[in-house]
Amino acid sequence: MSLDSVRVRFAPSPTGPLHLGGIRTALYNYLFAKKHNGAFILRIEDTDQKRFVKSSESYILEALKWCNIEPDEGVGYGGHYFPYYQSKRLDVYRTYVNKLLKKGNAYYAFDIDLDQKRKEYNHRGLIFSYNSKIRMDLNNSLTMTEKQLHDKLRSCSYVIRFKIEPGEKLKMYDIIRGNIIVDTDNLDDKVLLKSDGVATYHLANTIDDYLMKITHVIRGEEWLPSMSLHVLLYRALGWTPPNFAHLPLILRNNGKGKISKRNTDSFNFPIYPIQWKIPKTKVVIPGYRELGYFPEAFVNMLALLGWNPGIKREIFSLQELINLFSLEKITKSGVYFNIKKANWFNKKYLNKKQEEIFVFLSKKIKTHSIFFKKNYLWKVIYLTMDRIHFIHEIWEHSFYFFISPSFYEASFFKKICNEKTIVQLENAKKILLCNINLNQFTSINLRCLFKTIKNKHQIMQLFRFSLVGSLKGIDIFIILEMLGKEESMRRVEKLINQIKEKI
Incomplete structure (x- = not known):
């Protein structure tokens, strides 16, 4: 049969949302059709009226559109073979x-x-x-x-x-x-x-x-x-x-059976491309879109879940996937889904989304009625990007560059809630105030100065806690430089007062 006249179909049943296996089937049909300049058709196989779910059809159309694998003909797109519903x-x-x-x-x-x-x-x-x-x-x-x-x-x-x-x-x-x-x-x-x-x-x-x-x-x-x-x-x-x-089937990473929409409660990772609202209960189950995955990353990940192009790299545009795709390179055996790998794909695409990160961060700081120069925001993004997999995570990893911590991590705060900590912080604060002026408050100078401080690692830990509210964050000396001498000392003083209140 000539490949010049390729026609493939994706024919889901409207009995609920598409899961990973269903949307992958649609993707492979799409890639094969486009590879051979053929047609990709959407047909609704609704002969099972007992299990029919009214919102399924709109869900299917929206999911395909989000993935950018829209049909050439069929339900919602028209065509010469109407109707595309089995019930009709x-x-x-x-x-x-x-x-x-x-x-x-x-x-x-x-x-x-x-x-x-x-x-x-x-x-x-x-x-x-x-x-x-x-x-x-x-x-x-x-x-x-x-x-x-x-x-x-x-x-x-x-x-x-x-x-x-x-x-x-x-x-x-x-x-x-x-x-x-x-x-x-x-x-x-x-x-x-x-x-x-x-x-x-x-x-x-x-x-x-x-x-x-x-x-x-x-x-x-x-x-x-x-x-x-x-x-x-x-x-x-x-x-x-x-x-x-x-x-091949898509299997759970623990080896206990295949991924199925009938047992969603047993998964600790999303199995739907976009969110699904259960009609009877109105409970919303988030999909990859709502959790912050990029459609390009999701499709890239999904394409390699059972198919291997035969080359070492793993990041491909949709057009590259089309050019490389072949049915013969699909594996016979079931493939294991790994959410960590899905996150890895999203992180790779995140590197190309810096403008979107900037917009998100700008909106976030506006909600706190604060303003910072563009250069400062871009510097924060460059410093924290390697710590995030999703755009919405940027605030969690960078808030301390804009606002003082509103609370302190409880277990460590309890540990340092004593007179000794107050003395250590007061002494370290005096050393900084006396030895470095505003113009010299740089990460290089601070790093050199801290080498002379007794119990420097402990003091650095306390400084991080006062600036961030936890022991997380990037290099402490860069944080100090970014915040500046006055704001840094203000936050150290705030922690000292918090400890005094507790003891």
């Missing part, structure tokens, strides 16, 4: 089901409730499967005359099942996993049309992929067991199947 294509599916019935590739099954049958098999240590071995002993059109079937159809509910022919070693090919052989003796006769007349995913997605001229089906590993049924459906309808590529 039921007449189309029924037409093809009738063709399968006429050709003998499908049949009516009236034994809809099989719970009792499953219990009986389970009691005997067996697993019930509606397949070629037992279907002639069950209540379906294969065991009836035309008249019996006619009467049954008028009075009973039914499903339509696909008829698997046993005795074949079905040969298939997956771009990622290579050759696959499935024994049709082990396949069951899947339902194609449910008792309410709604097509199942298997039937709907096969027909839609053909009618929408999809050339490559790139989807998650969980659909690999269904590949044989879909290939057989294509054959039964006289169609050539598309190329298949089944992506």
Whole structure:
């Protein structure tokens, strides 16, 4: 099949938000389509009306837009193959089901409730499967005359099942996993049309992929067991199947299963690209966007979560990802997600966002009704940037350059709350006041002076605590220089008074 006519689709179910696996599937489809000048289509597979969540569709569209991987056609974008909702294509599916019935590739099954049958098999240590071995002993059109079937159809509910022919070693090919052989003796006769007349995913997605001229089906590993049924459906309808590529699972870093939106409470890291509001409870679960990740960093991280371009560097623009992408370089085995690596990616992109950091910091200091010159702000940013992974973290690591600490870290304050500390600070303050004037209050001069002070490391620690409110922060001598002699001494005096109040 010519790659000049590549058409791929992302076909999520509107049953909730996209998680990391879902948005990665969309990304890989997008990259592959753009690499081959093809089309990326968004289709909503909403046959499961029981699990339908109204806000899912808008969420999907917003998430794709934030990631900058918008579709070329489909839901929200238009196209020649409208409608792009499975729920609006039921007449189309029924037409093809009738063709399968006429050709003998499908049949009516009236034994809809099989719970009792499953219990009986389970009691005997067996697993019930509606397949070629037992279907002639069950209540379906294969065991009836035309008249019996006619009467049954008028009075009973039914499903339509696909008829698997046993005795074949079905040969298939997956771009990622290579050759696959499935024994049709082990396949069951899947339902194609449910008792309410709604097509199942298997039937709907096969027909839609053909009618929408999809050339490559790139989807998650969980659909690999269904590949044989879909290939057989294509054959039964006289169609050539598309190329298949089944992506590896994204696993938790602790090795305990895959990432899934059904167990969000068990994760200590975000699994959604953008925030999701649970419809019933209105609880908001933040996504990567709300937590301060850049979309470029998120997409870069996600692209390498199962795919390796074969070169050493890891930072790529979206266009570079498009140019390098290939399905053949996607790993077969599951990949582990690491939040530290995600933060690393964001930090790399943060280095290119200094103007945005400046704007954020400017707004922050305005909320405190204070003003500082641009050069001072830029110097603070350069001094603290290596300590942050997100723009919003800049204030936490730089506030002490603008305002005096409003509180002191409790455990250390308790430790130094004594007369000895007051004496040490008073003596160190006198040395600074007597030996360095305002013009000489530089990090170089301060560093030299502190070498002459007794218990200098302890005194430096106390100075840091008075200036910052904790033992965090950059080089203490640079902090002293940046704050200046008067402000530094004012903060030291403030700590002395705080200690005096406590003792």
